[in-house]
Amino acid sequence: MVEKTFIMVKPDGLQRALVGDVITRFETKGLKLVALKLLLLDKPTAEHHYSVHAQKEFYKDLIEFITSGPVVAMVWEADNAVYIGRKLTGPTTPNEAPPGTIRGDYCLNTQFNVIHASDTVKNAQREIDIFFRPEEILHYDKSIRHWLGLDGLEPAR
Ligand SMILES: Nc1ncnc2c1ncn2[C@@H]1O[C@H](COP(=O)(O)OP(=O)(O)OP(=O)(O)O)[C@@H](O)[C@H]1O
Numbered sequence: 181m182v183e184k185t186f187i188m189v190k191p192d193g194l195q196r197a198l199v200g201d202v203i204t205r206f207e208t209k210g211l212k213l214v215a216l217k218l219l220l221l222d223k224p225t226a227e228h229h230y231s232v233h234a235q236k237e238f239y240k241d242l243i244e245f246i247t248s249g250p251v252v253a254m255v256w257e258a259d260n261a262v263y264i265g266r267k268l269t270g271p272t273t274p275n276e277a278p279p280g281t282i283r284g285d286y287c288l289n290t291q292f293n294v295i296h297a298s299d300t301v302k303n304a305q306r307e308i309d310i311f312f313r314p315e316e317i318l319h320y321d322k323s324i325r326h327w328l329g330l331d332g333l334e335p336a337r
């Protein structure tokens with residue numbers, strides 16, 4: 181089923197010049213970019229986005245970190261986009277993230293882990309609604325669909 185996932189390059193990713201690489205990985209995998217913006221998160225928005233972690237001991241540091249510099253917020257679309265986004269990103273703990281994943285290739289620290297990726301379809305919709313107005317999500321066709329084998333075929337599981 182076609183899904184949207186919310187992906188965000190965190191302040192460390194932007195400072196380390198990894199924005200282009202993150203976009204390239206999602207693009208070349210074949211997902212469709214349907215929204216993108218560069219922004220500096222304010223504290224209320226950051227707290228809303230990460231509200232599920234409000235009781236965790238790392239919450240205060242996380243909010244400070246995520247508001248410490250510009251981030252790049254994106255929405256990517258594909259069949260199974262949420263699952264694919266998490267796979268490309270890799271596990272939260274960098275030591276457990278395999279080489280080939282974004283966190284596996286670029287991270288040493290659990291907080292400074294370059295990228296956020298939605299973990300469920302429901303959370304993806306929630307996060308997209310925090311960062312984008314409906315009219316900022318674009319609808320368009322990509323001619324490469326044929327060459328990705330997406331026309332008239334079941335998506336890979
Ligand atoms: N033990 C920890 N110490 C410090 N920071 C942490 C810790 N656990 C999580 N974080 C930070 O909080 C973020 C949110 O944690 P979560 O458990 O949702 O991981 P995630 O889903 O892999 O990451 P994200 O939601 O950012 O995609 C992590 O990406 C990381 O930046």
Ligand SMILES: [Mg+2]
Binds near residue numbers: 297299
């Ligand atoms: Mg998470």
